[in-house]
Amino acid sequence: MTTSGDLPAPDDRRARLRAADADRELVHELLSAAMAHGSLSLVEYEERAGKAVMAKTFGDLDALTDDLPIAQLGVAMPAASMSPGPRVTGGNSDAAVRHRLAIMSGSELSGTAVVADELTATAIMGGVEIDLREVEFTAPVLTVQCIAIMGDIEIRVPDGVSVEVGGLGIMGGFGGKSQTASRPGAPVVRVTGLALMGGVEVKRMPREDPDV
Template identity: 85%
Template sequence: MTEPGELPIPDDRRARLRAADADRELVHEILSAAMAHGSLSPAEYEERAGKAVLAKTFGDLDVLTDDLPVAQLGVAMPAASLSPGPRVTGGSADAAVRHRLAIMSGSELSGTAVVADQLTATAIMGGVELDLREVEFTAPVLTVQCVAIMGGVEIKVPDGVTVEIGGLGVMGGFSGKSRKASRPGAPVVRVTGLALMGGVDVKYVPRDEPDA
């Protein structure tokens, strides 16, 4: 049986089945966490992430993660089943957004979306824009794990939240200033990750300010 927090054990029938976009996005989240954990180098991550974009079957995806310590990476896994099928969620936290991915393209999150306690933003030669001004938080602390490789992640945060900015920049960097909210019990947005020849930009934008 598959233990909680582990990927299903590959079998011949499952390996032949077609994967969906959600399955490819889950693999990208695992690969991002593995690089942040030190299990993958940036070059290995980039190679596997490119293969994940082109993957057609579960077998194509399984080979990208079967040597990784998935249970130790802290990635929220869907409930295991005997065969792939619709994923049933049980509440706003389970259905919350957990990742945004842009590979030579763009991706954004805005409006009243529900976000999980950890949100992964991956930009490889592309751009991810996260507008957190109206989102619904499901936990007191939202950790935004950024991976910007020759790409950029822009994060818009409103007044009234505490922001902590960290992360590692290699020929790239994180811009913006950490600050503490004056209101006790305000949500915390923690920005971390890796910027490799790319950038992560945190901007403070009032809720009522229109988009440029």
């Protein structure tokens, strides 16, 4: 929701993010509290509650609450629930990205791309950059299978996801730190594969890093 003080300022990226059931439930709590507070009439509550059930994005939910005095309603606002952090959208996996290949060249994946449950990254005397900070996850676990032969693969993961790194480096390096996310329901990024005279590096970065 877009209010001053407790909640994040609106932006186009956040408005496009898919909302979860917990976000819709929170909006229902806010609408109920607003009706009890006298900020909404019964008719207005029923109309907005119906729209909240059908809401797909944070932008849809924001439109239902951005004129309400959130701070006066006494509803606890869980930061993790309303955070525009990474989440599983369950989008169209048929159109999702599954491969990135670089042979004596470069290839990258970034932005708001939709990624499948398995992603193969192959770098042969080339480089592959995979930035997962803004992507849409279609499954709870994303497995990135890396093959780096005299090449390099860099994978950037956002705060708020669990990371599991387990690969083999032969005359090369396979680096990165496994870490469990504190937010329930957060996606899991599992990185595995082989680095032969090459390198695979997994880096955890904020979703908005001015130096990248």
